[in-house]
Amino acid sequence: MPELPEVAALADFLAARLQGAVVSKVQIVSFAVLKTADPPISDLEGRTVTAVRRYGKFVAVEADGIHLVFHLARAGWVRLTDAPTGALLKRGGGHIAVRLSFSSAGGPLDLDLTEAGTKKSLAVYLVRDPSDVPGIAALGPDPFSPGFDVESLAAILTSSKQQIKGVLRSQGIIAGIGNAYSDEILHAARISPFAIASSLDRPATERLYDAIHDILGTALAEASGKPASELKDAKRSHMRVHGRAGEACPVCGDTVREVSFADTALQYCPTCQTKGKILADRRTSRFLK
Structure with missing residues (x-):
C-alpha cells in the first residue's frame, strides 16, 4: 500500500x-x-x-x-x-x-x-x-505539518490505550503512515509494536517523534522526482525490517521476526525492540502448543 x-x-x-x-x-x-x-x-x-x-x-x-x-x-x-x-x-x-x-x-x-x-x-x-x-x-495531523511537534505527539500517546502500532496506522490520529512505515519507525525508535501508547515515557516519545521524521523524511527524499512506475520498488528497497522476516537486522544482526494477522503482518527485531522477547504470532502459535 x-x-x-x-x-x-x-x-x-x-x-x-x-x-x-x-x-x-x-x-x-x-x-x-x-x-x-x-x-x-x-x-x-x-x-x-x-x-x-x-x-x-x-x-x-x-x-x-x-x-x-x-x-x-x-x-x-x-x-x-x-x-x-x-x-x-x-x-x-x-x-x-x-x-x-x-x-x-x-x-x-x-x-x-x-x-x-x-x-x-x-x-x-x-x-x-x-x-x-x-x-x-477525519484525518489526524500530518507528520510534517507545522503544528505537529513532540508535545503534540506526547498528548496523542498519553490519551491512548491502544498498542502503538495501531496508533501510528490510524489515519484519524496521525495521517499518512501505514503498515510498512510504522514497522520501520518503531524499529528505529526501539519500541515494541505491542507497547501501549500511554505507557511510553518521555525518552521513548522523543525517540518516536525523531524516528517518524527521520524515516518518513528519508523516504520522501528517496521518492522525490521518481516516476510512478519506480515508486514501489524504491519503497521496498529501503526497508530494514518490514517485509524482511527471516533476514538479519541491519542494526544488531538478530533475525527479523513476524506477527501475522488475518489480512496483514508486522515485522520487528526482538533485540532492538522487545528486549529479546519473541511476540506471539496468532497464525502459528496454535501449532506450538
Whole structure:
C-alpha cells in the first residue's frame, strides 16, 4: 500500500505532467470504485487541471474548482501513458478501474487508476471540496505539518490505550503512515509494536517523534522526482525490517521476526525492540502448543 512518501511523490509527479492539461474524456470501468454522484463524473470533462495535492494517503486532482480525489488502498496504482490508443474500455475487464484522458501542450495523455487482486478497495470521489471526502475530513495531523511537534505527539500517546502500532496506522490520529512505515519507525525508535501508547515515557516519545521524521523524511527524499512506475520498488528497497522476516537486522544482526494477522503482518527485531522477547504470532502459535 502506498503511504505518505510515495503518495507525496506521486502527487508531485502528476502535478508536473497534468497541470494545465484539459480533461477530454472520463471512463469509469468499475462503477464500484466511484463513491459520489454529485457532481456527476461527466462534469470533469472540459475542465483544466490547476493543481494536484496530497491529503494523508489521498491524492486530489483539482480541475477548475472541482476535485477528483482517489485513495489507492492496498492494491491500487496509477499508470500515465503519453501515447494513448483512444480505445474504449470494456467494463469488468482487466485491472483498469478508471481512465482519465487529457489533452495537453505536450500531446494526449491517459491516466489509468488500476487495482490488482480480488479484494477491491480503490476509491474515487468527485467533490467540490476535498473535505467533502469523509476520509479526508477525519484525518489526524500530518507528520510534517507545522503544528505537529513532540508535545503534540506526547498528548496523542498519553490519551491512548491502544498498542502503538495501531496508533501510528490510524489515519484519524496521525495521517499518512501505514503498515510498512510504522514497522520501520518503531524499529528505529526501539519500541515494541505491542507497547501501549500511554505507557511510553518521555525518552521513548522523543525517540518516536525523531524516528517518524527521520524515516518518513528519508523516504520522501528517496521518492522525490521518481516516476510512478519506480515508486514501489524504491519503497521496498529501503526497508530494514518490514517485509524482511527471516533476514538479519541491519542494526544488531538478530533475525527479523513476524506477527501475522488475518489480512496483514508486522515485522520487528526482538533485540532492538522487545528486549529479546519473541511476540506471539496468532497464525502459528496454535501449532506450538
